[in-house]
Amino acid sequence: MKKRGFGRDKLNGFGGKVEANETIAKGAERELAEESGLVTKSIKQCGLLLFYFENDLVAMEVHVFLVDRYEGAAVETDEMRPQWFGIRDMPFELMWADDSHWWPYVLKGQKFVGQFWFKADQVTFTRHTLRAVDSLDFA
Numbered sequence: 001m002k003k004r005g006f007g008r009d010k011l012n013g014f015g016g017k018v019e020a021n022e023t024i025a026k027g028a029e030r031e032l033a034e035e036s037g038l039v040t041k042s043i044k045q046c047g048l049l050l051f052y053f054e055n056d057l058v059a060m061e062v063h064v065f066l067v068d069r070y071e072g073a074a075v076e077t078d079e080m081r082p083q084w085f086g087i088r089d090m091p092f093e094l095m096w097a098d099d100s101h102w103w104p105y106v107l108k109g110q111k112f113v114g115q116f117w118f119k120a121d122q123v124t125f126t127r128h129t130l131r132a133v134d135s136l137d138f139a
């Protein structure tokens with residue numbers, strides 16, 4: 001449960017902005033540790049999402065990672081109150097509206113790319129694209 005900032009009061013993965021001189025994967029590991037206390041060296045890239053918001057010219061690029069091995073125990077932090085859910089029992093009604101669309105790809109181990117056009121209310125989206133890809137290495 002996000003306690004502050006963008007997406008406050010929604011259940012979401014741990015995450016945040018990548019810092020200078022840091023890879024996206026390293027940024028995800030750092031955010032996980034900062035926001036939950038969990039430490040991992042086993043992070044797997046699952047998907048790439050672009051979010052567009054009505055009345056906002058800047059798109060948000062979000063990389064989705066899966067962690068299935070970690071050290072430590074999840075603790076509440078200033079930013080997040082962690083909760084565990086079964087992977088087939090996700091509380092999508094409390095999450096961002098896009099999540100239920102791409103979560104099946106994660107379960108199948110299928111990499112994906114998608115785009116979602118959200119209304120200014122940041123609750124509903126008007127259209128989206130989503131497709132499976134073989135690789136997320138666009139370099």
Ligand SMILES: COc1nc(N)nc2c1ncn2[C@H]1C[C@H](O)[C@@H](COP(=O)(O)OP(=O)(O)OP(=O)(O)O)O1
Binds near residue numbers: 004018060062096
């Ligand atoms: C619009 O739909 C979204 N869906 C999902 N599942 N996740 C989203 C969506 N929009 C943003 N997010 C994620 C991406 C990040 O993990 C967080 C927001 O992070 P941001 O860095 O913008 O905000 P803060 O956490 O407040 O900043 P720092 O931790 O970097 O200080 O939400």
